[in-house]
Structure formats: structure tokens, C-alpha cells
Amino acid sequence: MEEQTRSEILKTIPYGFYITGVIGANGEANGFTTCWVSQVSFEPQQVIVAVRKDQHTHDLVESGGVFSLNFLDTAQEDLARKFTQTLEQENGAVGGSPYTPGEATGAPLFEEAFAHLECRVVDKMEGGDHTVYLGEVAAANLRRPADILTDLDTPMDYGG
Numbered sequence: 001m002e003e004q005t006r007s008e009i010l011k012t013i014p015y016g017f018y019i020t021g022v023i024g025a026n027g028e029a030n031g032f033t034t035c036w037v038s039q040v041s042f043e044p045q046q047v048i049v050a051v052r053k054d055q056h057t058h059d060l061v062e063s064g065g066v067f068s069l070n071f072l073d074t075a076q077e078d079l080a081r082k083f084t085q086t087l088e089q090e091n092g093a094v095g096g097s098p099y100t101p102g103e104a105t106g107a108p109l110f111e112e113a114f115a116h117l118e119c120r121v122v123d124k125m126e127g128g129d130h131t132v133y134l135g136e137v138a139a140a141n142l143r144r145p146a147d148i149l150t151d152l153d154t155p156m157d158y159g160g
């Protein structure tokens, strides 16, 4: 019973939705929908992202040492859903979503996102079934003003 209460309380933590863009040491680019993201330092500007250890994309962050955060807007729930599946890279796109490699890190910047941050992994820690990567912001790009998609806008959730 307490187990269920814990889950219900954890599910109330609000999150923004991003596609984390990754590129492995072998050059494979990919991305996945992510909501366990937070800024953790002003100077230098650093963020953390928690990546599930059994995911293919985990291996790509681990070997590549970089990631991008691609910010999704309130009309992009379908895109968020697409990137919860394992997708293939083909001709400068992942699952049909085009990207360009970030100039600072090479991590994919998805064209549909309204903003991008490029990050270099500077540390990591074990977080149970996830690895928590500490990324230092290396570049930023605002494509258009928008409001970020959050779990308050959609029935999609991650947590509990």
C-alpha cells in the first residue's frame, strides 16, 4: 500500500519533455524522449539527465560522451510519443525526423525542436536502473519562441 503511495507522490513531480540527442563513438546518431532532466549549476551551466541503463541510447551516451537536449513544444506530443520507441538513423534523420550535427559536440539537433542545448558529459553517477549524466552546456540555439510540453499537458508519464 505504501508502495502505491510512493508511486503516486513521485508521479506528481512535474517535468518538461525533451528529445535527448546522442551520438556514439561509432558515429551512430539517435534520440529518445526524456523527462528526467534538470539544471544543477549556474557557473558553469550544467544539467543532469537520467538515462535508463538497458536502453540502446545509453550505450551511445556512454561511448560518445556528449548529448543534446531538444526542447519540445505543447503541440508536439506525437513527436514525444515517436521518440519513446527504438528508432533507426537513416540519411540525416532518426525515425524520419531530420537533424543536423551540433557544431560544438556533433550531437544531433532535431529540426522540429524549438530550442537546443549541446552538452559535454563531465561526470556521471549510478542511479539504480539509470545512469545520471552531468553535462556542461557547450552551445545553445533558440529556433523560435514556444512553451515547453510538460506532463501536465499529456497523459504520457515517466515516474512512480
Ligand SMILES: Cc1cc2nc3c(=O)[nH]c(=O)nc-3n(C[C@H](O)[C@H](O)[C@H](O)COP(=O)(O)O)c2cc1C
Residues within 6 Å of the ligand: 030, 031, 032, 033, 034, 035, 036, 037, 050, 051, 052, 055, 056, 057, 058, 083, 084, 085, 086, 087, 130, 156, 157, 158
Ligand atoms: C513520458 C516519457 C518520458 C521518458 N523519460 C525518460 C528519461 O528521462 N530517461 C530515460 O532513460 N528514458 C525515458 N523514457 C523512455 C525512453 O524514451 C524509451 O525507452 C526509448 O525507447 C529509448 O530509446 P532507445 O530504445 O532507442 O534506447 C521516457 C518515456 C516516456 C514515455
